[in-house]
Amino acid sequence: MPKSADVCSGDKTSRSGSAVKAMILVGIVAAGILAFRFTPLSEYLKPERLEAFFASISIFWWAPLVYIGIYVGGTLVAAPGLLLTILGGLTFGTVNGTIYVFIGANLGANLTFGLARKLGRDYVARKIKGRIDTLDRLIRNQGLLRVLQLRLIPIVPFNLLNYAFGLSGVRYIHYLLGTLFGMIPGIFVYVYAAAALAQLYFSGSGVQNESAVTAARQAALTNAGISMGLLIVVSLAPYFYRKISKHSSGVEEE
Incomplete structure (x- = not known):
């Protein structure tokens, strides 16, 4: 009887501890979001302010370190990752x-995952037990594929996905590799697009020769078109992958 009481007491303590950690996680995220969206700090996240700031420091050797630090911090408080990515292309080419985006995004993604896993996973695992265990097991067993698929879809919120994976049962190694390789196409496309648009905007500035201006703008338009094409390809990649996978499965069954 005492043993049973000890087990119950230990289970209650464990549940209480996981709930407290989950509350700390929610508090950290909420505090960050509120601070950067509903206080004077929100002014510093406005695109024009960030662009002006990065433009003013881009000539210094430490500018990439500042940019990466801001990207990591923005990831932790669920700031718009797309905005920071585009600003990276505008500022650094x-x-x-x-x-720089690749480094900042990966550091931020892994820190966010670790925070969510450490503080929230136990609580979530208890809450979903017996409800969506199958889905959680699927994510755990096919984690690398699922992370890759979701990372390749541009419309899926990057920062929220970091927390979602941390709360899920996906293995860290699968998350690490899926994030590492899944982000490369999207990052390159968005940075390339931003750099191409900047080139288009500034093309011909300071050039007096009309033919040179026309050539510069034509090159910028070509680069912008290529970037848009790449973006479409990256966006549709998961769709075609699923189609190919289903077709392959059907052939094997026959």
């Missing part, structure tokens, strides 16, 4: 912008 296609190659450097892609590198």
Whole structure:
């Protein structure tokens, strides 16, 4: 009898502990969102303010470090990742912008995942037990594929997905690899598009020769068109993958 009481007491303590950790997680995220959206700090997240800030520091060697730090912080408080990605392309160009966004996005994604897993997973696992266990097991067993698929869909909110995966049963190694490789196409496309639009906007500035201006704008339009085409391809990749997978499964069954 005492043993049974001890077990019940331990289970209650465990449940209470997981609930407290989940509340801490919600508090951290809510505080970050409220601070950056409903206080004077929200002014610093306005696109024009961020663009002006990055433009003013882009000549300094430490500018990429500041950008990466802001990207990581923005990821933790669920700031719009697309905005920060586009600003990276506008500020640093296609190659450097892609590198800096890739570093910032991966650091932020892994920190967010770790925070959600450490503070919220136990609570979520208890709540979903017996309800959507099948879905949780599917995510756990096919984690790499699921993470890759969702990372390739541009309309899925990047930062919210980080928290969702942390709360799910997906293995960390699958999340790490799926995020690492799944983000590359989207990051490159958005950074390339931003750099192309910047090139289009500034094309011909300071050039007096009309033919040179026309050539510069034509090149910028070409790059912008390529970036849009790449964006469409990346967006449709998961759809075609599912189609191919279903077709392959049907052939094997026959």
